[in-house]
Amino acid sequence: xxxxxxxxxxxxxxxxxxxxxxxxxxxxxxxxxxxxxxxxxxxxxxxxxxxxxxxxxxxxxxxxxxxxxxxxxxxxxxxxxxxxxxxxxxxxxxxxxxxxxxxxxxxxxxxxxxxxxxxxxxxxxxxxxxxxxxxxxxxxxxxxxxxxxxxxxxxxxxxxxxxxxxxxxxxxxxxxxxxxxxxxxxxxxxxxxxxxxxxxxxxxxxxxxxxxxxxxxxxxxxxxxxxxxxxxx
Numbered sequence: 473x474x475x476x477x478x479x480x481x482x483x484x485x486x487x488x489x490x491x492x493x494x495x496x497x498x499x500x501x502x503x504x505x506x507x508x509x510x511x512x513x514x515x516x517x518x519x520x521x522x523x524x525x526x527x528x529x530x531x532x533x534x535x536x537x538x539x540x541x542x543x544x545x546x547x548x549x550x551x552x553x554x555x556x557x558x559x560x561x562x563x564x565x566x567x568x569x570x571x572x573x574x575x576x577x578x579x580x581x582x583x584x585x586x587x588x589x590x591x592x593x594x595x596x597x598x599x600x601x602x603x604x605x606x607x608x609x610x611x612x613x614x615x616x617x618x619x620x621x622x623x624x625x626x627x628x629x630x631x632x633x634x635x636x637x638x639x640x641x642x643x644x645x646x647x648x649x650x651x652x653x654x655x656x657x658x659x660x661x662x663x664x665x666x667x668x669x670x671x672x673x674x675x676x677x678x679x680x681x682x683x684x685x686x687x688x689x690x691x692x693x694x695x696x697x698x699x700x701x702x703x704x705x
Contacts, residue, residue, distance in 0.1 A: 483542050489628040490548045495523045500578035501554040508567035510560040518554050526552050565654040565662035572651035579637035586629035587701050599623050607631045644678035645669045
């Protein structure tokens with residue numbers, strides 16, 4: 473990608489959406505963990521929308537990688553994390569499952585809010601559906617000198633949080649869906665599953681499998697989500 477002013481401005485909007493969405497995701501983990509009896513992330517200062525504690529914990533995944541991937545690919549990728557007590561997770565597998573699902577839940581809320589903003593703009597006539605929708609241009613401003621930045625930001629928020637929500641729900645470690653499965657299992661089975669995750673060192677293999685599988689998941693899901701967003705328009 474060329475370092476022209478338009479690319480830099482778009483990158484700035486991408487980073488706002490990425491950082492806020494990721495901080496909300498990790499902050500939700502931390503808050504629900506505290507409510508469930510594990511204060512680990514709370515004591516680390518992560519029950520907050522202030523990005524500084526999250527960046528201090530994962531500077532590589534929250535600063536360097538997003539910038540690099542944007543200028544290489546035109547979209548941002550990165551990661552963050554919230555600490556937790558493994559003993560608490562083992563003693564309370566269902567509480568741990570709710571903690572894990574809180575992150576994708578926060579992304580779902582942000583996606584819905586972005587979708588509501590997009591539909592409100594369409595209803596008021598300040599947005600129109602792009603002829604060639606993409607990650608950053610589901611809609612565009614009807615007035616070229618008007619709210620183009622808002623149309624772009626809402627488009628990015630919608631698509632990015634769709635990805636963050638659904639990717640993290642894949643049921644493979646270390647993604648949130650692998651712990652969320654505990655809600656569907658008897659407690660002893662859930663404990664055995666979590667013990668297996670901790671002892672198997674499956675994190676790298678799980679990420680590779682998730683990355684391979686998610687292309688098909690997103691290819692099926694994204695058109696349906698966009699069609700639902702634009703229904704009746």
